[in-house]
Amino acid sequence: MHAPLPARDGVAPSYIWIPEGKWHNILDFLTSYFPDVSAETWRSRIARNEVVDAHGAPCQPDTPARRGMCIYYYRELENETPIPFEASILHLDDHLLVADKPHFLPVTPGGRFLHETLLVRLKKETGLPHLTPIHRLDRETAGVILFSHNPESRGRYQALFQQRAIRKTYYALAPALPGTQFPCIHQSHMCDGERFFTMQEAPGIINSETWIDIAGSHGAYNLYILKPVTGKKHQLRVHLASMGAPIVNDSFYPVTQACRGDDFSAPLQLLAKAIAFDDPLSGETREFISQRSLQTGVAHDRTGPTIDSAS
Template structure:
């Protein structure tokens, strides 16, 4: 069974010279071409929201270093192509009152069941309130890394690697579309829609920047849609994406006139008033299945959550 899988050797990242602290790994930055009198001047321009005093304090604590782990100072010379490491900090972070659970863990991978609203990785206004950082704190696995994407608004199954040597083999499964992914969604009933059906369209980045849109041209996205059950006020659908475009399932259901319940982006963008924790997007990554690239076993993981 495993003989049909093409193995890919992916370049692994170099180890960070700073440790993981409280579940947070250091961020890094390659210094671009440009002229600055010293490192602090560059950082002030690159990160205008962070004060000079904050950078000076971080450097005094030894929390800004180069790729070899050598501590950098405010007056350190700016060198194009140098990689610097530092810890990202947030002055305040909104707590997300929902917990993930671990569905499976072995010596190579960890499978989590993510709640709605919780981001997978640190970004923007989220750092500690992310699935990755929470799991690092819980398990102590410093090399934990997600090997596929799941939107913050979506709940369900997420697979992580915590073994650097085998990570590329698992990542290649997603890149080669050798993973069977099944989602469930609650959306309006559509008596006139003949199901099951396969919906295809061409998707590109839209406006505003965080949305996707459909345009004319060769399809680059494909979803199989089935009806699971019709409820009194809506229906539950099974969605099998054969491609992995951003927001693909949300765009496709909206295009069919059955937008996912509580979708703030499609078909129209609703004014941002903060998260309404009582109204999660009714989309769940229900199942993931694949043939393990290392031992040939059939792997299947299912969320325990319900919409």
């Protein structure tokens, strides 16, 4: 579906389908559906022609609100929290952009983040209007993430993830597990947790799998190498926590600390270190490696990564 409003300052317009309900007009619907946005704010946006229907026709406050009608508008946030870390671009060609994301920076707009997101920052930096992430990376996790900016080839790269043809390598700092033999494979059935933003393990058919080994020992902690076979939400965090080795600074697992604010001095010690795949267009093997590191205060030997300070 083509948006009738252009991107503004790197941010694409948002849209909403009007559901079943009794609203007198568009203004009544918007103020009811978005109670945190005042009627005066919506009147101002409407007056600037920033609220339109799917055909691009500007809405008026008294435009009838009909079920199934699609409304486009620009999302605005006041006092958005700045994220004081910068991403870097590892690679850019005619199809892909590969970024090295810092901890705490969301990939896409949502909730309390709009301009302070990787997607919007990259759009502003590159001017690429069709830039879209083709896989997930949690806000708390740093490292390599792939973006497509060519709609014609996007499906070919997305298919690699659906076919499990992407080889991902993560590093995590977590407590040592003296009684566990490594390398090992952890498998489980993962499902939604009690809180909507968390996951948990439960009895059922196995639907998640992670290969785990040790890259180095740092006192009571290990630097783990993690290679997910499946791609469940929070899979690596859940798997290590269930083994008795929750990742350092994880505020969700094993116990959720939902009200804890961001502590920029204590990032989650999880890093998407590398992504490799056979390019579906050229056939060549490609690998992209993060230049970031985790907090251990110890330099690993030459056979492994250099682990020094927070990224």
